Amino acid sequence: MTRTDYDLAVIGGGIQGASVALFAAREGMRVVLFDKGALARQASGTNAGTLTMQMTRAALIPYALKAHEMWVNAPQWLGHDVGVVACDGLSLAFTEAEEEILSQRAEARSAAGAPIRLVSSREAARIEPGVNPGIRMASHCSVDGYANAYLTGLAYRRALVEAGVELREYTPVSGLGSSGRGYDIRTEGGGVTARQVVLAGGVWIEPMLKWLGIDLPIKTLINQLAVTERAAPVMRTVLGIASGLLSLKQYPHGTVVIGGGWQGEGDRDSGTHRATAASAVGNARLAVHAIPSLRRSRIVRIWTGFEAETADALPAVGPVPGHPGAWVIGSVHSGYTSAPYMARCLTQAILGRPPEMPLFPIDRLLPGHGSH
Amino acid sequence: MSGSHDVIVVGAGPAGGEAALAASGAGLRVALIDEGPAPGGQVWRAPRTAQAQAAAARDPDGRQGGALRKRLRDASVTLLAGAEVWDAEPGFVVQCLAATGNHALQAPRLILATGAMERVLPFPGWTTPGVFGLAAATAIMKSEKTLPGKEIVIAGQGPLLIAVAVKALELGLRPRAIVDRAGPRDWLRAAPAFAAMPSMLARGARWMARLKAAGVPILRQSAVVSAGGCSALDGVTVRHLPSGRETEIAADTLYIGNGLTPADELHRLLGAAQTRDRLRGGCRTEVDADQRTSVPGLYAAGDGAGVHGALPSVFQGQIAGLAAARDHGALDADAFAARSRPARRRLARALRFADASCRLMTFPEDDLAEMPPDCVVCRCEDVRRSDIEAAMASGAADMNQLKHFTRLGMGPCQGRMCGLNAAGLLAPEGDLRFTPRAPVRPVSMDRLIGEFDYSDIPVPKPAPL
Numbered sequence: 001m002t003r004t005d006y007d008l009a010v011i012g013g014g015i016q017g018a019s020v021a022l023f024a025a026r027e028g029m030r031v032v033l034f035d036k037g038a039l040a041r042q043a044s045g046t047n048a049g050t051l052t053m054q055m056t057r058a059a060l061i062p063y064a065l066k067a068h069e070m071w072v073n074a075p076q077w078l079g080h081d082v083g084v085v086a087c088d089g090l091s092l093a094f095t096e097a098e099e100e101i102l103s104q105r106a107e108a109r110s111a112a113g114a115p116i117r118l119v120s121s122r123e124a125a126r127i128e129p130g131v132n133p134g135i136r137m138a139s140h141c142s143v144d145g146y147a148n149a150y151l152t153g154l155a156y157r158r159a160l161v162e163a164g165v166e167l168r169e170y171t172p173v174s175g176l177g178s179s180g181r182g183y184d185i186r187t188e189g190g191g192v193t194a195r196q197v198v199l200a201g202g203v204w205i206e207p208m209l210k211w212l213g214i215d216l217p218i219k220t221l222i223n224q225l226a227v228t229e230r231a232a233p234v235m236r237t238v239l240g241i242a243s244g245l246l247s248l249k250q251y252p253h254g255t256v257v258i259g260g261g262w263q264g265e266g267d268r269d270s271g272t273h274r275a276t277a278a279s280a281v282g283n284a285r286l287a288v289h290a291i292p293s294l295r296r297s298r299i300v301r302i303w304t305g306f307e308a309e310t311a312d313a314l315p316a317v318g319p320v321p322g323h324p325g326a327w328v329i330g331s332v333h334s335g336y337t338s339a340p341y342m343a344r345c346l347t348q349a350i351l352g353r354p355p356e357m358p359l360f361p362i363d364r365l366l367p368g369h370g371s372h
Numbered sequence: 373m374s375g376s377h378d379v380i381v382v383g384a385g386p387a388g389g390e391a392a393l394a395a396s397g398a399g400l401r402v403a404l405i406d407e408g409p410a411p412g413g414q415v416w417r418a419p420r421t422a423q424a425q426a427a428a429a430r431d432p433d434g435r436q437g438g439a440l441r442k443r444l445r446d447a448s449v450t451l452l453a454g455a456e457v458w459d460a461e462p463g464f465v466v467q468c469l470a471a472t473g474n475h476a477l478q479a480p481r482l483i484l485a486t487g488a489m490e491r492v493l494p495f496p497g498w499t500t501p502g503v504f505g506l507a508a509a510t511a512i513m514k515s516e517k518t519l520p521g522k523e524i525v526i527a528g529q530g531p532l533l534i535a536v537a538v539k540a541l542e543l544g545l546r547p548r549a550i551v552d553r554a555g556p557r558d559w560l561r562a563a564p565a566f567a568a569m570p571s572m573l574a575r576g577a578r579w580m581a582r583l584k585a586a587g588v589p590i591l592r593q594s595a596v597v598s599a600g601g602c603s604a605l606d607g608v609t610v611r612h613l614p615s616g617r618e619t620e621i622a623a624d625t626l627y628i629g630n631g632l633t634p635a636d637e638l639h640r641l642l643g644a645a646q647t648r649d650r651l652r653g654g655c656r657t658e659v660d661a662d663q664r665t666s667v668p669g670l671y672a673a674g675d676g677a678g679v680h681g682a683l684p685s686v687f688q689g690q691i692a693g694l695a696a697a698r699d700h701g702a703l704d705a706d707a708f709a710a711r712s713r714p715a716r717r718r719l720a721r722a723l724r725f726a727d728a729s730c731r732l733m734t735f736p737e738d739d740l741a742e743m744p745p746d747c748v749v750c751r752c753e754d755v756r757r758s759d760i761e762a763a764m765a766s767g768a769a770d771m772n773q774l775k776h777f778t779r780l781g782m783g784p785c786q787g788r789m790c791g792l793n794a795a796g797l798l799a800p801e802g803d804l805r806f807t808p809r810a811p812v813r814p815v816s817m818d819r820l821i822g823e824f825d826y827s828d829i830p831v832p833k834p835a836p837l
Contacts, residue, residue, distance in 0.1 A: 038773050045776060058837055094826055105837055150776040157767050169769070229784045229814060244835035255782075261835060274641075275810055277459050277467045277476065278830075285821045285829045295821070298814040300784055302459075303807075313836045333836070 004182045006032045006166075008350065009194035011173050011185065011208060014044035015336060016329045017200025018156040019343030020350070022078075025163040027351055032192055033165050034185065036172035040153035043202050046305030047336045048225055048259030049149035050247045051084070053114040053141050054091040054105075054240050056334040059314060061112035063357060064334060067341035068143055078340075079162065080155035082147045085252065088127050089144025089238040090119075092135045092290055099136050102242035106139040116141045130235040130291045144238045146249050146257075149336065176211040182325060196325040196350055203268045203308040205316065205330045212323050216316065216362055218331060221307040224264040224279045228297040230254030239290050246286045256294060258287045264304035273304040309333070310365055317342055318349070318361035328362060377403040377450065379481040379696045380466050382457050382638060385413015386682045387674025387689035388485030389440045392449045394693025395483070398711070399702045403450045403477050405468055407813075410453055411444050412437040413487055414507065415682040417514040424517035427542075432575075433682075434514070452477075458811035460638050464669065467810075469819045481669045481696045484639055485689055486676035488632035488653060491735050492528075494743055494793060496598040498628070499751045502605030506629030509536045519543055521625025525608055527551035527596045528629040530733035531576070536627055537588060538579045547588050548621055551610050553630075554732055555593040565728030568721060569683075591619075595739075599626055631733035632679045633792060639676065640808035642667055648803045650737065651730050652678035654792050655805070662695035662712075663688055671696055679733075681726040687719035740796040749797070750790040752783020760797050771795060771804045781806055784814050 006029075010021040013035030025031040035041075051071050056064045070077060071084050093102040103118060110116045116139050124138035125131055131138075160167055168187070175186040182195040199208040206218040231254050239248040246260035262283040266273025280302050288294045308331040310316050315333070320326035329346050332338050345355035363369055377400075381392045384406035392404040404411070410418035416437030419425040428434025444451060455470040464482040468475050490507040492498060504520070506528050513519060519540055526537050526547050537547050566573045583590070591610055597618070598609045607622045633653040640646070645666035649656040656678030663671045673692040674685035691712050698708040743749075745758040755778045763777035771787075771794070774780055780794055781787030787794075787806045795804040 038770060041772060045772075055835065101834060108837055153773065154763075154766060154777045161767075169767075227782075228817070241831075243831055243833070245831050253779075262832065274461075275459075277461065277465070277810075280459075280810070281474070281821060282830055284817055285824050286831065288817060288821055289826055289829070295818050297817050298784070299811060299817060299820065300786055300814045301782075302810050 004193040004195050006030045006192060006194040008196045008198065009034065009183065009185045009192060010198045010200055012200035012202060012204070013039040013169065014042055014200060014202050015040055015152055015156070015339040016332070016343055017198060018160060019340050020198050020200065020329060020347050021165045022156070022159055022163050023344055023347040024350060025160070025165045027347070031165045032168060032194065033160065034168045034171050034173050034187070036170070038153060038169050039157050039167070043305050043307055044336065044339075045150055045153050046225070046303060047149050047223065047307075048247050048257050049147045049336065050238055050249065050259065051145045051147060051337045052089050052238055052240065052247070052334070053109060053116065053143055054089050054139065055244045055247065056109070056337060057313065058108040058112045060333060060338055061109055061114045063338045063341050065113060065143065066357075067338045068145070070340040071147060071337075072145070074155070078155055078159050080158050082151045082155045083251070084145060084147045086143075086145040087237055089141040089240070090124055090128055090131070091139045091240040091242060092124070092131070093137050093242045094135055094289070096136070098242035102137065102139050105242065114141060115143055128235060128237045128239065130293060131239070132290055132292055146238055147336070148251065176208070178323070196327065198346070198350070199320070199326070199328045200330060202330055203306045205308065205328055209320065209328065212320055212326060214320060215367060216365055217311060219309040219311075220266070220268045221261070221309055222264040222266040222273045222304050223259065223307050224262045224275045224283065224302065224304045225257060225259040226280060226284065226299050226302045227258070228256045228294070229300045231256065231297050234293045234297075235291050241286065241290065246283070246290060248287050248290055256297065258283055260286070266304060266306070268306065273306065275302040275304050307335075312365065315342065315360040316362045316365070317346055318359035321361075321363050321366065375477065377401045377477060377479040378700055379483060380405065380464065380477050380479040381483045381485060381693075382466065383413065383485035383487055383674070383676065384408070384411035384444070384451070384453070385485060385487050385674060385685065386416060386440070387676070387685035387692070388413070388483065389444060390686050390689030391483045391485055391671075391673055391693035391696075393443055393447055394690045395696050396447050396449045398694060398697030400697050400700055401450075403452065403479065404444070405452045405455050405457055405466065405477070407456045408453065411441050411451065414511060416440055417511055419517070420515045421517055424515055427517050428514070456813045456815070457638065458813055458815045460642055462642060462667075469815055473822045474820055481671070481700060483671040483673060483692050483696060484676055485672075485674045485685070485692075486635040486638060488675035488679050489635045489788060490629045491631050491633050491653075491792065492628060493630045493736055493739055494747050494749055495596060496744060496747050497600060499748050500599050500601050500605050501603060502601065502624055503599055503626045503628065506532045506536055506627050507632070509627045510539070513539050517543070519545060521545070523548055523623045524625045524627060525549050525551060525596070525621055525623040526627045527608070529553040530629070530631060531729055532629060534576065534579050534583065537583055541582060541586055541588070546586055548623055549610070550583070550588060550590045551594050551596055552590060552592050553595050553613070553736065558732060562728035562732055565724045569725040572725065596626065596628060631735045632675060633735070634676050634678055636676055637788070637808055637812035639665065639672055640805070641810060641812065642670055644670060644672065649678060650734055651727065652680070654735065662698075663692035664695060669699075679730055680723065681729055683722040684719055684726045687715040687722060690715040691719070737796055737800065740793060741800070743797075749793055750780040750783065750787075752785050752789075753779040753781075755780040755790075757797065760794060764798065768798070771798070771806045774798055775806065
């Protein structure tokens with residue numbers, strides 16, 4: 001029986017994969033991490049960086065709360081700064097229908113443990129003086145904030161190198177096979193063997209799982225964002241709206257990032273995506289409606305990035321059925337927020353320990369499941 | 373103004389203006405968009421003041437610009453002036469912001485004639501107030517017939533040095549010095565090609581005689597290596613490149629330029645294939661003999677596709693406009709061949725002259741390595757060479773990583789000024805560019821969104837709870 005090259009191979013260097021690689025290496029595993037490009041350059045580097053409970057699915061609130069705490073303490077466990085700012089969060093309702101959505105959602109998230117409460121328009125204006133005074137009500141969450149998503153790659157790269165993870169950036173994996181004691185990870189320049197493997201390819205976990213004969217449909221969202229030039233302070237909170245289709249905050253250096261999941265155009269197979277003018281205008285109008293003084297700013301860049309979603313919009317985090325030692329992590333709604341904690345739980349399972357909180361095994365999403 | 377056309381032309385300089393006229397002359401419904409208040413582009417920029425108008429009447433570029441504006445007025449071209457194109461979507465939809473708000477123009481064909489931008493080899497002090505681009509100087513003179521500054525130094529490379537110096541003399545400003553990277557031998561090498569255009573050669577000779585008569589010193593094989601002064605420029609240090617000898621020149625204004633680079637944001641946004649080409653300003657868009665790019669329905673002409681100068685741009689524009697008409701079915705093969713033949717003949721002749729100019733203006737890539745560590749590369753975000761080196765030491769291997777690690781290219785210009793210089797530092801032999809993204813110019817939120825009701829915003833259905 002030959003010795004494998006690594007204890008663990010992680011395929012996909014986004015925030016989920018990089019976190020698993022980091023935690024596993026710190027537990028003494030020999031870890032190799034592959035990415036087809038640079039670290040954290042897809043969803044993990046291009047998302048809005050919001051660390052909010054008010055856009056997180058209720059079922060994921062307990063995870064997101066744990067992860068929020070990790071983000072705030074990133075300098076301690078990650079060792080590097082990702083520009084995390086913890087602040088108040090407000091979700092706004094402009095219409096009667098939105099008031100209803102807001103109340104329902106605040107209640108559900110609050111029941112799941114998020115410190116969310118409904119506030120009057122007057123109180124909202126006290127928390128966020130820049131807000132449109134015409135709002136009907138808001139929900140306030142004291143646990144909110146944001147990271148500087150574009151610093152993720154730099155911070156993780158340094159941490160991974162220090163932890164002794166072998167980084168293989170710009171190295172696409174072309175296939176995966178089972179071998180005597182683990183898995184063969186095939187790349188153009190040859191390949192490596194590892195006892196365990198983690199598929200952490202974001203929207204590409206669908207083709208990755210096909211290597212193992214597993215058919216898990218993953219929907220590709222193409223989230224569109226915009227950023228303004230640096231400006232004097234116009235806001236101090238993370239703002240959203242009841243439907244979840246806006247995320248807005250001003251970074252300490254003055255730029256305002258406008259997100260919320262408006263859709264661009266693109267295609268996972270070619271890896272290309274682009275913004276649409278219609279989404280840019282709609283999203284910008286919503287942002288100005290929330291913070292009227294943004295009307296005086298200028299947009300300098302509009303960009304898009306992929307987001308992965310399963311059929312039930314709940315995560316794919318757990319073992320790959322029928323393939324001992326193979327794991328998957330991805331499709332975590334508000335995945336940037338929850339990533340470090342999801343990765344911690346999965347790493348515990350990889351190490352053979354019980355995870356602190358339950359994983360989200362993919363069996364429920366596979367064909368034939370529940371039909372007998 | 374929003375609406376459907378047979379062809380949209382972006383840029384109303386020599387290339388775009390001629391493209392619009394050629395397409396319109398063949399019967400196409402043409403929309404022509406330019407960010408300037410009137411057609412003409414940079415070289416044929418429309419004069420704004422009375423003095424500038426009088427000067428333009430005496431100047432060949434001014435007269436050609438006037439003629440183009442008149443022809444466009446007389447043609448049935450729909451002109452949208454003072455409009456900034458900020459996005460182009462495949463198919464094509466061109467988004468532009470005018471004083472009247474955002475306009476979306478549609479056409480099955482799109483001709484990009486976006487012109488060039490100036491490049492500057494960074495040196496300590498290049499961001500000091502009082503330092504201007506060389507091409508910027510020509511723009512100010514053409515529109516205003518004035519030049520900021522009293523004690524001026526003109527530096528960089530290429531024929532613009534002489535042109536700006538002579539125009540300064542006409543304004544009663546005697547330049548303290550012309551600092552030219554090229555030596556006499558470089559100019560001599562260009563002479564035969566310049567001789568192919570006798571009128572241009574004669575103009576050049578007249579200009580040189582006037583500079584000599586005025587006693588303007590020309591420092592050959594020399595470059596400005598630093599500019600002094602805190603809130604305003606007070607002097608420059610000039611190095612004689614072969615000997616390394618340095619001299620100080622007191623100056624309140626420096627005009628400096630190291631050639632041009634295609635303003636190719638839209639070409640790249642739409643995915644047109646490109647090739648690295650230093651002579652053409654760093655990178656050129658691949659076009660066939662009829663100016664078609666690799667993207668069906670997309671044409672490129674003029675300096676935006678690869679720097680050639682104004683004269684070849686005219687003929688490339690004519691060919692592009694006719695090719696769009698041909699592909700639209702408005703011209704048959706014979707008519708297309710007949711109409712484009714004169715332009716092709718004159719283009720071939722103009723290119724010889726243009727290439728000699730382009731050689732003199734080729735950006736000194738190799739000198740990027742000489743930049744001192746504290747020299748600013750990205751002026752929007754104040755990123756210095758040392759920051760770039762630190763990012764490289766942290767593993768930055770491509771432009772997006774460099775951007776994320778340092779904020780280089782994240783300011784209002786989005787890397788249009790610093791991108792090529794940073795790429796040259798990151799990978800001198802590489803072909804690295806930022807990912808092209810809209811908007812290709814910063815867009816005013818106010819103009820973009822206009823007045824609206826909340827109920828008009830097509831808010832998508834709520835995300836899952």
